[in-house]
Amino acid sequence: MTTINALDPGASPLDYYGYELRRLRETAHLTQRQLGDILNYTGSLVGQIETARKIPTPEFSVRADAALGSDGLLTRLVQLVLRSQLPAWFQQVAELEARAIEICTFQANMIHGLLQTSGYARATLGALDRTDLDDRTTVRLARQRIFEKEEPPVFWLVISEAALYQEIGGGDAMRGQLTHLLSFEEDPWINVQVLPFSAGAHAGLTGSFNLYRFASDPTIVYTEGYGSGHPTANPDTVKDCSLRYDHLRAAALSLKDSAELIRRAMEDRYGEQLA
Structure with a gap:
């Protein structure tokens, strides 16, 4: 079992952070409990992070930097x-997300x-x-910080209407998720279009895919299987998927009509499940 005396800062980013x-x-002459009290966390959590047994969150890091006067080091x-905690096969995708100027999915x-x-x-x-569900959730949500950059990527989501009705996490979670989608209604950087059931046969029947576009590098197409990702810059694949995406966006409802459909789905399917 890892102990604080044996922690090797070169072993991993998590060890280095701890x-x-x-x-x-220790430079601030604080115990773990004292620091935890200042940050409004438990001393036990501070100890787990220091021994690389718990993944720190961005919120913890901001508070710790402020308390310890570390000039944003931990942030x-x-x-x-967080990037290092992603599955190895997905770390390249996180890098693509961080570098892209436009993401179409x-x-x-x-x-x-x-x-x-x-x-x-x-x-x-x-x-x-x-297992480790709290940590894995933190790692996934941390990817969203790309939208906090001074120049965030343009994000364009075309989503099947079916996803609005696939109840994941229960009614409360789904209502919260659909409300979150609606929060981007006036955001020029994040665009959500719904492909309705009435579209019938469409260009995305072969499955989900992402397009990553960059300022100077070639466009990347990314598809995903079970436990593996498949990025490619093959020009023929990029051309084919770009055409498919244009057709999907044309077949989808407008941004305004998509928002209205999301509202109806939220009210009709999940409204009665909440007080």
Whole structure:
């Protein structure tokens, strides 16, 4: 079992974070419990983070930097920590998301991770495996910080109407998730279109896919299988998927009509489940 005396800061970003947190705390002459009281967390949590047994959140890092006068060190480090905790096959995708100037995605069955709420993300991640669920949810939601950049990517989501009715996490979670989608209605950077059942046969029947566009690098198409991701810059694949996406966006409802459909789904399907 890892002990604080044996922590190797070179072992991983998580170990390095724990090492630096301990160094900063001891420099400030604070015990774990004292620091926890200042941050409004338990001393036990501080100890778990210092020993690389618990993943820090961005919120914890901001508070710790303020309390310890560390000039944003932990806030910067936490991004590396969270990226490193993603499945190895998905880390390249997170890098694509962070570098892209435009992300276009078609989702046939569920809300894309970049727009998921905590309740929805937790339910999807815990469908078959509930181990370390809090940490895994934190890691997934941390990807959404790309929208907090000074110049965030343009994000365009075309989602099947079916995803509005696939009840993931229960009625409360779904209502919260659909409310979250509606919160982007006036956001020029994040656009949500619904592909209605009435569209019939469409260009996305082969499955979900993402397009990542960059300022100078070639466009990347990304598709996903069970436990594996498949990015490619093959020009023929990019051309085909770009055409498919244009057709999907044309077949989908307008932004305004999509929002209205989301409202109806939320009220008709999930409204009665809440007080």
